[in-house]
Amino acid sequence: MEQQPASNLPVAPDYSIPPNLTPRVDNLKTSVAFQRALEGASLGNGDLDVDAVYHLHHPIQNESNLVDDPDLLFSLRLFLSTTSASDQVYNDVRSDVLNRHPEDKILSLASVKKRIQDLTGVVPVVHDMCPNSCIAYTGPFSDLEICPISDCQESRYDRGTLLESSGGNVKKPQQQFSTMPLGPQLQALWRNPETAEKMKHRSRRTQEIFDEIEATGGIIKEYEDIYHGESYLEAVARGDISEDDMVLMFAMDGAQLYQDKQSDCWIYMWVVFDLAPDLRYKKRYVLPGGIIPGPKNPKNTDSFLFPGFHHLAAIQKEGLGVWDGQDARTFLSRPFLHLGGADGPGSVHFTGLVGHHGAFPCRLYCDLKGRHVPGAGHYYPALCKPLNYTVDGSDHPDVDPDSVTGCSPAEYHRNLLYLLQSRHATEYKERRKETGIAYPSLFGGLPAASRQPIPAGFPGDSMHGPTLNMGELLLPLWRKTFRCAGEDTTDNWDWGTLVGNVWKDHGAAVAACREYIPGFVDHPPRNIAEKINSGYKAKEWQTYLYGLAPALLYGILPDRYWKNFCKLVYAIWILHQRTISRTQLEEAHKYLKLFCVDYEEIYVQRRSDRLHMVRPSIHGILHMPSETVRVGPTPLSSTWTMERLIGDLGSEIRQPSNPYQNLSQRGLRRCQINALIALFPFLDRTTKSLPQYSLDIGDRYVLLRAKERTGRLLMEVPEYPLIKAYLEEAERQHGNILSDNVQPPQLRA
Numbered sequence: 001m002e003q004q005p006a007s008n009l010p011v012a013p014d015y016s017i018p019p020n021l022t023p024r025v026d027n028l029k030t031s032v033a034f035q036r037a038l039e040g041a042s043l044g045n046g047d048l049d050v051d052a053v054y055h056l057h058h059p060i061q062n063e064s065n066l067v068d069d070p071d072l073l074f075s076l077r078l079f080l081s082t083t084s085a086s087d088q089v090y091n092d093v094r095s096d097v098l099n100r101h102p103e104d105k106i107l108s109l110a111s112v113k114k115r116i117q118d119l120t121g122v123v124p125v126v127h128d129m130c131p132n133s134c135i136a137y138t139g140p141f142s143d144l145e146i147c148p149i150s151d152c153q154e155s156r157y158d159r160g161t162l163l164e165s166s167g168g169n170v171k172k173p174q175q176q177f178s179t180m181p182l183g184p185q186l187q188a189l190w191r192n193p194e195t196a197e198k199m200k201h202r203s204r205r206t207q208e209i210f211d212e213i214e215a216t217g218g219i220i221k222e223y224e225d226i227y228h229g230e231s232y233l234e235a236v237a238r239g240d241i242s243e244d245d246m247v248l249m250f251a252m253d254g255a256q257l258y259q260d261k262q263s264d265c266w267i268y269m270w271v272v273f274d275l276a277p278d279l280r281y282k283k284r285y286v287l288p289g290g291i292i293p294g295p296k297n298p299k300n301t302d303s304f305l306f307p308g309f310h311h312l313a314a315i316q317k318e319g320l321g322v323w324d325g326q327d328a329r330t331f332l333s334r335p336f337l338h339l340g341g342a343d344g345p346g347s348v349h350f351t352g353l354v355g356h357h358g359a360f361p362c363r364l365y366c367d368l369k370g371r372h373v374p375g376a377g378h379y380y381p382a383l384c385k386p387l388n389y390t391v392d393g394s395d396h397p398d399v400d401p402d403s404v405t406g407c408s409p410a411e412y413h414r415n416l417l418y419l420l421q422s423r424h425a426t427e428y429k430e431r432r433k434e435t436g437i438a439y440p441s442l443f444g445g446l447p448a449a450s451r452q453p454i455p456a457g458f459p460g461d462s463m464h465g466p467t468l469n470m471g472e473l474l475l476p477l478w479r480k481t482f483r484c485a486g487e488d489t490t491d492n493w494d495w496g497t498l499v500g501n502v503w504k505d506h507g508a509a510v511a512a513c514r515e516y517i518p519g520f521v522d523h524p525p526r527n528i529a530e531k532i533n534s535g536y537k538a539k540e541w542q543t544y545l546y547g548l549a550p551a552l553l554y555g556i557l558p559d560r561y562w563k564n565f566c567k568l569v570y571a572i573w574i575l576h577q578r579t580i581s582r583t584q585l586e587e588a589h590k591y592l593k594l595f596c597v598d599y600e601e602i603y604v605q606r607r608s609d610r611l612h613m614v615r616p617s618i619h620g621i622l623h624m625p626s627e628t629v630r631v632g633p634t635p636l637s638s639t640w641t642m643e644r645l646i647g648d649l650g651s652e653i654r655q656p657s658n659p660y661q662n663l664s665q666r667g668l669r670r671c672q673i674n675a676l677i678a679l680f681p682f683l684d685r686t687t688k689s690l691p692q693y694s695l696d697i698g699d700r701y702v703l704l705r706a707k708e709r710t711g712r713l714l715m716e717v718p719e720y721p722l723i724k725a726y727l728e729e730a731e732r733q734h735g736n737i738l739s740d741n742v743q744p745p746q747l748r749a
Helices: 026-039 050-057 070-081 087-100 109-120 159-164 182-191 193-198 201-215 230-238 301-318 344-351 409-420 425-435 464-479 500-512 538-552 559-575 582-604 608-613 616-631 640-651 659-679 719-734
Strands: 125-129 175-179 247-256 264-272 287-292 320-324 329-333 336-341 695-698 701-703
Touching: 026 301, 026 409, 050 182, 050 320, 070 087, 070 109, 070 659, 087 109, 109 182, 109 659, 125 301, 175 287, 175 301, 175 659, 182 193, 182 264, 182 287, 182 301, 182 320, 182 659, 201 230, 230 336, 230 616, 247 344, 247 640, 264 301, 264 640, 264 659, 287 301, 287 659, 301 336, 301 344, 336 344, 344 464, 409 425, 464 538, 464 559, 464 616, 500 538, 538 559, 559 582, 559 616, 582 608, 582 616, 640 659, 695 719, 701 719
Parallel strands: 247 336
Antiparallel strands: 125 175, 247 264, 264 287, 320 329, 695 701
């Protein structure tokens, strides 16, 4: 990328908390203390030892060679082959091989783990935590020995150990959690020439986009990646992101490991935007960051995130030494934290906003104020003011959907300073309600030039909102199972037609469609009438709502409700395209506005006892077109990848009696294996080869061997022209393989 002279670069506004501002309210004091500790972060005051810090500054400048050590290579292959099984499997196979070939020097399990750690540089950082998951003993909490949460007060250390030890010198923590530092994982992505070439995709593509913008007079005609987003391009133009920097997304979510018992835990990860979209979300390139054990949700999430963010802040300030295995050069990279993703409830753990039930319920911090039912505390993002509605603080006039805009870092910063100046708890609660901010985000402690300004780095989530949340709103309405309030009754719901045998028949129709859904669609929807209450997955909801329902509900839903639903479907289809034109974005925005306004008109009907029908998902989709302009196509920053990581790691747990420790070990192993395969791509056995007797005929299509029992008609596009072109080329090269009297197959209409 061509860089402008430093004097001509635009400078980002300073949105930091003034150093002389000291809050008086306890929880605000704690949040600011974590930010201050992050501002003072360095590799020298972090958790890594001297050797690890040295290698972060001075990366290994050669590509390791395993061919010269066949015993190590065999040990690594054996470890990778058995990594999804228990440790005993590795030991058993090793023992069997040594019985047959005693001259081999196959490493023990402990030794091979140590060699992987040495090769990759990925080591866990372990900290103590409250056994009730309240806080982690990090940052300002480092020296505490009692949980500071008033209704907990649990000891940090095992009391029995303290009593048995001489003078209390031996202290065994009751529970610990693991963080996987980011720096060594990023370094590993550059050391091999093959992966280094892949890491340069962002730099190449960004230059192409700037060339396109210059050629079109400053206009982006199509959006296909986060590189097209205004936020990213502005950061590059400011010089905050250079050619040698790496661009990251943070994502976090909670998981319940077991369905039948409390087993809540939290996992966070990093996505590397330098890789192309068809690579960055794959298991091999997703980098786990930390495991926060349960059994309960954390009460101070900053304390658990602090070790990982302290490490990130340090390498952002000092730079991460990177060896480019392709160009044989060393450079300094300052990772840029571009986005932070989570679902709605999960986002409040790091954004510092009040959440979707607050007076300002939008997670993007827009200025839409919610309305609440008289006597209730929850707010709902309704555009239309109910009839005869005089609730103080919520009775503002109708809101034009065109006036709903995105986040404003300047307004957020002003409101945050206003909140931090609260003189006592009562005033804090009032200002929290007034501003929609609960506490300052930990992201604010990172260097301002190495992150997006808050809250611009917190995009919406196009996974939960349009799929799970929308399905769990519309289906109960159509089935008349949605909770009524006040004087409302389902007898008045003319839209409630999915009841009785109609609902059962509809479920059977959904199940009957499965055989017509392409195999590349994960989790084709099951019989929704039978499975809706037993874990209907987000992908099933997506395929059902936006693939099957418009056709299957035609003639079942009354016409006005079916047309309203189709407006939503049309817009979501546009917003989930691989490439979206600006004209299409305008079209999607138009129909989303129509859907939201019509939804309130035909369902809510300006009744205050139906305000709870206006869920946050109804409001959130309004932002999707503008978010596409700001951060690129929204599916690329959604939580699909986070959910997949949780499912993968959860399925690997082998010790149900101690799931959290086992999960931490699986997370660490995933980091080390990913780094190992980045260093030695030939070790990756997950790369799919072509099936036996198949031929690659181009354009990502493969001609398979004959395996279907009966003949079928070829699709006009793309099957027939591809196969015809291949056979004609084969005839030119190898002689007459097509008989002149053989007619082309009949095309499917």
